Amino acid sequence: MSETSESSLVEATSISKRFGRDARPAVDRLDLRVRAGEVTGLVGPDGAGKTTLMRLLAGLLLADEGTLSVCGCDPQDQASELRGTISYMPQRFGLYEDLTVQENLDLYAELRGVTGKKREETFDRLLEFTALAPFTRRLAGKLSGGMKQKLGLACALVHRPRLMLLDEPSVGVDPISRRELWRMVYDLVDEGIGVVWSTAYLDEAERCASVLLLNEGQALYHGPPKELTARVAGRSFLAYDPNEPRRKILTEALRRPEIVDGVIQGSSVRLVVKEGEEPPQARELGTADTQIKPTPPRFEDAFVDLLGGAHKVESPLGEHRRETETSGDGGQILVEAHQLTKRFGDFTAADAITFEIHRGEIFGLLGPNGAGKSTTFKMMCGLLAPTAGSAKVAGCDLYRAGGAARSRLGYMAQKFSLYGDLSVWQNLRFFAGIYGVPRRRRRETIDRMIETFSLDEYLDSNSGELPLGFKQRLALACAVMHDPPVLFLDEPTSGVDPLTRRDFWSHINAMVERGVTVMVTTHFMDEAEYCDRIGLIYQGHVIAEGSPDELKDRVRGGERTEPTLEEAFIALVEEYDGGPTDAR
Amino acid sequence: MRDSGLKSAAPSFGSLRRVMGLVRKESLQIARDPSSYLIAGLLPLVLLFLFGYGVSLDLRRVEVGLVVEQATPETESLVAAFRNSPYFRVHLARHRQPFEDDLVAGRLKGVVVLASDFGDRLGAGETAPVQVIVDGSEPNTAGLVTFYVQGVWGTWVGEEALSRTGLAVRNVTPPISVEQRYWFNPELRSHNFLIPGSIAIIMSLIGTLLTALVVAREWERGTMEALMATPITRLEFLLGKLLPYFVMGMAAMGLAATAAVLLFDVPFRGSVLALVVVSAAFLLAMLPLGLLISTLTRNQFAASQAALISAFLPAFELSGFIFEIDSMPWVIRTITHVLPARYFVPCLQTLFLAGDVPQVLVPNTLALLAFATLLFGLLVRSTRLRLE
Numbered sequence: 001m002s003e004t005s006e007s008s009l010v011e012a013t014s015i016s017k018r019f020g021r022d023a024r025p026a027v028d029r030l031d032l033r034v035r036a037g038e039v040t041g042l043v044g045p046d047g048a049g050k051t052t053l054m055r056l057l058a059g060l061l062l063a064d065e066g067t068l069s070v071c072g073c074d075p076q077d078q079a080s081e082l083r084g085t086i087s088y089m090p091q092r093f094g095l096y097e098d099l100t101v102q103e104n105l106d107l108y109a110e111l112r113g114v115t116g117k118k119r120e121e122t123f124d125r126l127l128e129f130t131a132l133a134p135f136t137r138r139l140a141g142k143l144s145g146g147m148k149q150k151l152g153l154a155c156a157l158v159h160r161p162r163l164m165l166l167d168e169p170s171v172g173v174d175p176i177s178r179r180e181l182w183r184m185v186y187d188l189v190d191e192g193i194g195v196v197w198s199t200a201y202l203d204e205a206e207r208c209a210s211v212l213l214l215n216e217g218q219a220l221y222h223g224p225p226k227e228l229t230a231r232v233a234g235r236s237f238l239a240y241d242p243n244e245p246r247r248k249i250l251t252e253a254l255r256r257p258e259i260v261d262g263v264i265q266g267s268s269v270r271l272v273v274k275e276g277e278e279p280p281q282a283r284e285l286g287t288a289d290t291q292i293k294p295t296p297p298r299f300e301d302a303f304v305d306l307l308g309g310a311h312k313v314e315s316p317l318g319e320h321r322r323e324t325e326t327s328g329d330g331g332q333i334l335v336e337a338h339q340l341t342k343r344f345g346d347f348t349a350a351d352a353i354t355f356e357i358h359r360g361e362i363f364g365l366l367g368p369n370g371a372g373k374s375t376t377f378k379m380m381c382g383l384l385a386p387t388a389g390s391a392k393v394a395g396c397d398l399y400r401a402g403g404a405a406r407s408r409l410g411y412m413a414q415k416f417s418l419y420g421d422l423s424v425w426q427n428l429r430f431f432a433g434i435y436g437v438p439r440r441r442r443r444e445t446i447d448r449m450i451e452t453f454s455l456d457e458y459l460d461s462n463s464g465e466l467p468l469g470f471k472q473r474l475a476l477a478c479a480v481m482h483d484p485p486v487l488f489l490d491e492p493t494s495g496v497d498p499l500t501r502r503d504f505w506s507h508i509n510a511m512v513e514r515g516v517t518v519m520v521t522t523h524f525m526d527e528a529e530y531c532d533r534i535g536l537i538y539q540g541h542v543i544a545e546g547s548p549d550e551l552k553d554r555v556r557g558g559e560r561t562e563p564t565l566e567e568a569f570i571a572l573v574e575e576y577d578g579g580p581t582d583a584r
Numbered sequence: 585m586r587d588s589g590l591k592s593a594a595p596s597f598g599s600l601r602r603v604m605g606l607v608r609k610e611s612l613q614i615a616r617d618p619s620s621y622l623i624a625g626l627l628p629l630v631l632l633f634l635f636g637y638g639v640s641l642d643l644r645r646v647e648v649g650l651v652v653e654q655a656t657p658e659t660e661s662l663v664a665a666f667r668n669s670p671y672f673r674v675h676l677a678r679h680r681q682p683f684e685d686d687l688v689a690g691r692l693k694g695v696v697v698l699a700s701d702f703g704d705r706l707g708a709g710e711t712a713p714v715q716v717i718v719d720g721s722e723p724n725t726a727g728l729v730t731f732y733v734q735g736v737w738g739t740w741v742g743e744e745a746l747s748r749t750g751l752a753v754r755n756v757t758p759p760i761s762v763e764q765r766y767w768f769n770p771e772l773r774s775h776n777f778l779i780p781g782s783i784a785i786i787m788s789l790i791g792t793l794l795t796a797l798v799v800a801r802e803w804e805r806g807t808m809e810a811l812m813a814t815p816i817t818r819l820e821f822l823l824g825k826l827l828p829y830f831v832m833g834m835a836a837m838g839l840a841a842t843a844a845v846l847l848f849d850v851p852f853r854g855s856v857l858a859l860v861v862v863s864a865a866f867l868l869a870m871l872p873l874g875l876l877i878s879t880l881t882r883n884q885f886a887a888s889q890a891a892l893i894s895a896f897l898p899a900f901e902l903s904g905f906i907f908e909i910d911s912m913p914w915v916i917r918t919i920t921h922v923l924p925a926r927y928f929v930p931c932l933q934t935l936f937l938a939g940d941v942p943q944v945l946v947p948n949t950l951a952l953l954a955f956a957t958l959l960f961g962l963l964v965r966s967t968r969l970r971l972e
Binding site for chain 2 (some may be wrong): 060079080083089090092093095096099103106107108109111113155165439566
């Protein structure tokens with residue numbers, strides 16, 4: 001193929017789309033250009049209009065205004081030609097969960113008219129490409145998240161599209177599967193296919209040749225990610241103090257006007273200063289020993305800067321905690337897993353898992369999909385009885401004194417187990433009731449939660465209709481209503497944008513400062529950086545344990561001079577497998 | 585498209601391939617979904633058993649109290665007549681008080697009182713020598729009890745008249761109409777009538793309830809979006825949904841009809857061909873209705889509710905299956921005209937009980953086909969291969 005002159009697959013000029021006459025446009029006068037042989041990223045917070053734009057490109061929605069051409073077709077008049085030349089993988093991958101891997105592939109091959117010898121060749125290639133060959137007879141619903149994603153990709157690739165549209169393909173997928181997916185997508189790109197990839201994960205944006213940064217339907221930036229990152233050059237710093245707790249440094253830093261963003265990164269705090277400002281002095285953040293040194297900027301720094309910086313509201317949650325529980329004593333063990341084992345038939349999902357979490361500590365449970373992480377987490381919540389071993393929460397045995405143990409822990413489930421048809425206030429009242437908040441203190445407790453999480457403007461809205469960030473706040477409010485000393489979070493910020501995630505963690509950090517103990521599972525390595533210690537679970541075992549920096553140190557060397565936590569994760573898992581560790 | 589000769593041949597072949605791909609997919613899903621077995625396999629049998637054995641418009645062995653205030657040879661003979669009747673289980677007493685309590689408590693369905701002057705009044709030729717007390721809160725049963733008591737009474741009077749000619753029975757009406765009352769509800773009749781009608785209920789369920797779920801399920805699971813992004817057309821999509829359920833509905837009809845004839849001894853006096861044609865016409869009306877509901881609601885729960893209200897309940901109550909349309913108020917009678925089941929039930933009853941009667945089958949089948957055309961048109965119009 002030598003279409004050198006004009007290889008632009010998508011040409012969008014000032015397209016808009018609104019749902020309902022008075023609503024804010026979901027897509028607002030966007031220009032977009034997607035070139036063949038490149039990955040174009042659609043990046044933005046939840047509700048920014050990424051999915052609407054994807055659907056416009058796939059011809060599933062029609063633009064109200066502007067002109068759009070996809071692969072030379074007009075989506076309005078040439079819908080069927082358009083659909084013949086593109087491939088689209090919607091969120092949740094569009095798979096039939098009650099069909100097998102092979103049956104899903106067969107269906108899409110029939111629909112795309114891929115037959116005979118060509119079909120066999122295609123299937124062989126795709127099954128090898130996705131490593132799904134051993135699982136062709138398994139039902140799609142029984143695959144792990146990563147495998148579903150690969151099958152979704154394979155189904156979209158039964159014909160050779162010119163343009164491939166992937167809508168948030170990496171939500172709920174572990175780092176190893178994510179890396180494999182990127183590898184596959186780069187192979188497609190090398191064949192000249194254009195790829196549009198939407199994501200809320202900013203580390204993925206850095207891997208795209210070009211990004212469209214969306215917020216509230218409008219484009220904030222369209223171009224190579226490096227150029228955007230370059231805008232914050234010289235403004236990113238790492239602050240580290242051997243004696244001061246990092247969370248305290250972060251709180252201190254966020255109070256200063258010249259700081260636009262701050263997050264915890266391992267044992268340091270990553271800070272971004274306003275344009276033209278100098279970084280704060282060591283003493284201003286911590287002690288004379290505090291080291292503040294420049295660090296290379298990353299895309300997320302520029303993104304948060306472009307959106308006007310992190311919301312610098314301090315969580316009032318910390319102040320309300322009982323003052324008796326001061327942090328830092330570190331001695332008392334609040335959560336304990338001892339030789340926890342769970343077998344399903346002859347399959348051992350968790351094998352002698354042992355760890356301890358001290359008071360005021362954030363402990364992360366990490367691991368690939370299907371490694372035993374969820375099983376362990378469920379056993380720690382008392383939702384699943386172990387085959388052997390024991391677990392304690394705040395001194396109470398989870399399986400002998402389950403009720404007492406559970407009353408000492410707050411649990412926030414992955415999908416926010418709220419009642420969508422109840423209003424925010426009704427949800428709060430309900431959870432206050434079931435967590436046994438005494439009747440006379442109920443009113444006061446609910447009011448405090450409303451104030452803490454700024455829920456007052458949504459009190460009468462159905463919680464199912466809340467913006468994601470508020471849903472998450474409400475779920476957290478319901479989980480901490482009974483003032484538990486221990487908090488368990490199951491993938492709390494899956495699919496959530498960086499600003500909302502920062503808000504969420506500012507609440508968590510405030511509670512931890514007051515002595516609350518947190519256990520969290522996540523696929524998201526930036527989130528894992530907030531942890532004091534991480535237990536990496538793989539094949540039912542804890543294969544590594546330590547602080548984020550310790551895990552990075554363990555894999556440092558050779559090509560990896562400055563490994564990220566994600567690289568450490570992948571390297572440690574591959575090391576355990578005994579395979580080669582060729583990080584990209 | 586200049587070389588249209590080649591191009592038009594290729595797409596039509598591709599089109600067939602796509603439809604067959606969808607049919608195969610849908611069939612696999614049906615085969616793996618336990619609810620399809622329940623609705624298409626088990627439910628028809630359960631319904632047939634219910635209408636075959638459970639629902640009966642006849643009475644048998646009804647508990648009644650018989651109060652004989654003063655025993656005489658006449659009362660002895662009448663008590664024996666009640667005891668011999670297959671419809672009653674008789675309890676005897678001298679006073680009515682205990683039976684009144686039993687009647688209130690529902691232990692007895694009726695009380696027959698032979699007052700102390702029974703013999704005298706009978707002799708004097710008075711009209712109401714027997715008092716019957718029934719529970720008006722169950723009007724159906726009450727009516728039937730009254731009916732059967734009259735039957736026993738009439739028979740007894742006739743027999744008495746023959747055997748004891750000396751007795752003064754001049755003024756007692758001879759029992760001419762008694763036999764008719766026995767014929768009105770013979771045991772088998774209601775079930776011969778109900779079972780063919782229940783086939784319409786079964787096919788309404790498969791045609792509407794099952795299909796109402798399937799498009800909504802595609803929306804809920806996000807697969808609709810993936811399908812829409814492939815080159816399928818509306819018609820291909822709809823055919824892919826309709827064909828498997830058409831086959832399934834016809835199979836369930838075959839099963840139910842066979843069971844009706846073999847297990848329940850319902851006569852079948854029409855032709856199989858006519859049954860197939862009429863059933864196909866009915867299914868062609870019901871399937872688009874189910875898919876239409878599914879397409880409009882995009883939600884399995886709402887779709888199943890809508891299917892029950894728009895197809896199943898009317899088929900049950902307004903089709904003439906249990907309640908006769910002619911005895912409905914005119915408003916409701918008018919409403920029945922927009923229900924496909926109303927045209928299907930008389931066809932089934934005619935085919936099973938009477939035979940191929942063109943005067944019944946032809947107009948009703950044409951009405952069903954008209955519904956099928958209308959609903960399919962609406963379905964095509966409301967099916968969009970875009971998200972808005």
